[in-house]
Amino acid sequence: MSSLSIEGVGRVFPPARRGGADTVALQPTDLQVADNDFITILGPSGCGKSTLLRIVAGLDQPSSGRVLMDGQPVGGPGPDRGMVFQSYSLFPWMTVRDNICFGLREKGLPKPQQKEISDYFLERVGLRQFADHFPKTLSGGMKQRTALARALANDPKVLLLDEPFGALDHQTRALMQELLLGIWESDQKTVLFVTHDIEEAIFLANRVVVMTARPGRIKCDIPIDMPHPRTYKVKTTQEFADHKARLTEEIRVETIRADAMAVSA
Amino acid sequence: MSKWFTPLKPVSSGRRITLGILGFVVVVALWWAVTASGLVKPLFLAGPGATLLAGYGLFFEFGFLGDVAVTVGRVLGGFLIATAVAVPLGIAMGAFKSVEAFFEPLISFARYLPASAFIPLLILWAGVGEAQKLSVIFIGAVFQICLMVAVIVGGTRAELVEAAYTLGARNRGVVLRVMLPAAAPQIFETLRLVLGWAWTYVIVAELIGASAGIGFMIIDAQRFLDTGQMIFGIFVIGVIGLVSDYLFKQLNRHLFSWAAS
Numbered sequence: 001m002s003s004l005s006i007e008g009v010g011r012v013f014p015p016a017r018r019g020g021a022d023t024v025a026l027q028p029t030d031l032q033v034a035d036n037d038f039i040t041i042l043g044p045s046g047c048g049k050s051t052l053l054r055i056v057a058g059l060d061q062p063s064s065g066r067v068l069m070d071g072q073p074v075g076g077p078g079p080d081r082g083m084v085f086q087s088y089s090l091f092p093w094m095t096v097r098d099n100i101c102f103g104l105r106e107k108g109l110p111k112p113q114q115k116e117i118s119d120y121f122l123e124r125v126g127l128r129q130f131a132d133h134f135p136k137t138l139s140g141g142m143k144q145r146t147a148l149a150r151a152l153a154n155d156p157k158v159l160l161l162d163e164p165f166g167a168l169d170h171q172t173r174a175l176m177q178e179l180l181l182g183i184w185e186s187d188q189k190t191v192l193f194v195t196h197d198i199e200e201a202i203f204l205a206n207r208v209v210v211m212t213a214r215p216g217r218i219k220c221d222i223p224i225d226m227p228h229p230r231t232y233k234v235k236t237t238q239e240f241a242d243h244k245a246r247l248t249e250e251i252r253v254e255t256i257r258a259d260a261m262a263v264s265a
Numbered sequence: 266m267s268k269w270f271t272p273l274k275p276v277s278s279g280r281r282i283t284l285g286i287l288g289f290v291v292v293v294a295l296w297w298a299v300t301a302s303g304l305v306k307p308l309f310l311a312g313p314g315a316t317l318l319a320g321y322g323l324f325f326e327f328g329f330l331g332d333v334a335v336t337v338g339r340v341l342g343g344f345l346i347a348t349a350v351a352v353p354l355g356i357a358m359g360a361f362k363s364v365e366a367f368f369e370p371l372i373s374f375a376r377y378l379p380a381s382a383f384i385p386l387l388i389l390w391a392g393v394g395e396a397q398k399l400s401v402i403f404i405g406a407v408f409q410i411c412l413m414v415a416v417i418v419g420g421t422r423a424e425l426v427e428a429a430y431t432l433g434a435r436n437r438g439v440v441l442r443v444m445l446p447a448a449a450p451q452i453f454e455t456l457r458l459v460l461g462w463a464w465t466y467v468i469v470a471e472l473i474g475a476s477a478g479i480g481f482m483i484i485d486a487q488r489f490l491d492t493g494q495m496i497f498g499i500f501v502i503g504v505i506g507l508v509s510d511y512l513f514k515q516l517n518r519h520l521f522s523w524a525a526s
């Protein structure tokens with residue numbers, strides 16, 4: 001049995017003005033996520049990727065269908081599903097370490113254990129020297145590493161990432177991908193990762209899910225069987241190039257459709 | 266000239282200070298000119314020299330320091346009571362939409378009731394003692410603080426709240442440990458603003474039925490047509506306002522150094 005199961009989850013937003021039309025953000029979608037899957041979700045802008053992730057996180061309610069965690073329906077947000085957002089969401093009044101400890105504090109974990117866990121994750125994301133810094137002094141990459149450590153420190157069953165590296169420059173982004181993959185390879189975790197970046201999607205995933213233009217549904221689900229541990233070098237292999245060619249084609253078709261819909265709307 | 270009037274172009278701090286002082290100098294010079302030339306009679310407007318002299322007399326002969334202390338005490342007292350009531354209520358309104366729905370129309374209405382118009386009523390209810398003075402400031406400040414705090418807290422970035430929920434926080438934790446600290450710098454900024462307004466209310470309160478305070482001194486001076494004392498009193502209020510504003514700003518900077526500028 002899979003740990004996370006998305007069953008017929010759809011989302012329709014009511015019209016913003018009276019008399020307007022409903023927005024179908026997500027068509028009923030099924031996705032079975034096995035333990036320790038690393039699934040990346042690709043799709044054109046506005047196809048409902050964030051909506052799907054937010055529903056899994058419990059931050060939004062589906063209009064139809066349900067999300068099951070270990071067989072239990074998800075009601076609201078909880079520490080078993082950690083999330084990292086694209087926009088920086090660190091608590092600015094807390095140091096890096098206090099940010100990482102936030103979930104542990106809410107859980108009522110004793111101080112010494114908090115310190116131990118935060119030490120481990122500070123080390124893991126390479127921010128040991130910055131433990132006492134406030135977010136405003138950090139670079140974009142450091143902020144997202146802190147956000148990642150904060151989510152991981154809670155030891156969630158599922159890690160949800162919504163374009164977490166979207167605002168970073170290309171080089172930082174590549175380093176962050178390796179960092180995240182390294183953590184996944186050694187610590188094992190179930191991950192749902194939304195991205196626009198095809199290379200990023202292939203590099204990280206063992207499954208790439210492609211969504212159609214809005215209203216989104218899953219178009220294809222492609223296994224990526226390249227061996228682990230992976231380094232940036234896999235990006236130059238033939239296998240990687242083949243995946244990239246295929247996914248580029250899939251996304252292109254959807255982007256053209258999304259564009260055409262935007263014009264006709 | 267275009268060098269001076271390029272939009273948004275920053276000025277050096279030295280030039281900023283010079284220009285700021287120059288503003289005062291120009292006004293005092295104009296003041297001096299219209300009084301010294303006899304354009305305005307001393308009966309209506311004392312000159313800068315006479316005003317300073319009157320100030321000296323106030324402090325050293327009439328115990329003006331006591332008046333200043335009384336007025337500062339009233340402002341702080343009324344302001345602190347208003348803060349103690351309005352900040353928690355404002356936070357509750359900002360965080361809980363049902364609380365907001367209940368209080369918001371009521372307080373929006375009350376906000377437009379001029380505090381000074383309550384003075385006759387308050388004298389009836391509370392006499393002319395300290396309770397009445399504090400009440401005027403309280404009424405003048407409490408609704409404003411409440412509404413502004415509610416808006417600030419209600420405007421907490423959704424990502425912070427959502428991040429907290431996905432980290433396992435419950436409603437109570439989200440309000441106390443996310444919304445409250447996130448709003449704190451702006452709440453303090455609001456308090457700084459309202460403290461400035463409280464100064465205007467206290468003087469109005471002291472113009473009626475007071476036996477001490479800066480406002481009382483000004484009314485008292487009016488009886489003797491001592492425009493020097495009156496102007497000096499107004500001047501002192503300005504100086505105290507400036508100083509308290511400065512102290513508040515420093516406190517904010519110290520407390521909330523984490524906030525991005």
Ligand SMILES: Nc1ncnc2c1ncn2[C@@H]1O[C@H](COP(=O)(O)OP(=O)(O)OP(=O)(O)O)[C@@H](O)[C@H]1O
Nearest residue numbers: 013023024025044045046047048049050051052214
């Ligand atoms: N709260 C909301 N109310 C109304 N419509 C919404 C709301 N949230 C999202 N939508 C709409 O639902 C659709 C899907 O949005 P969503 O944010 O899930 O897309 P996305 O795939 O994450 O896009 P992007 O790649 O740009 O982040 C969009 O058309 C969006 O306008």
Ligand SMILES: [Mg+2]
Nearest residue numbers: 049050051162
């Ligand atoms: Mg999105």
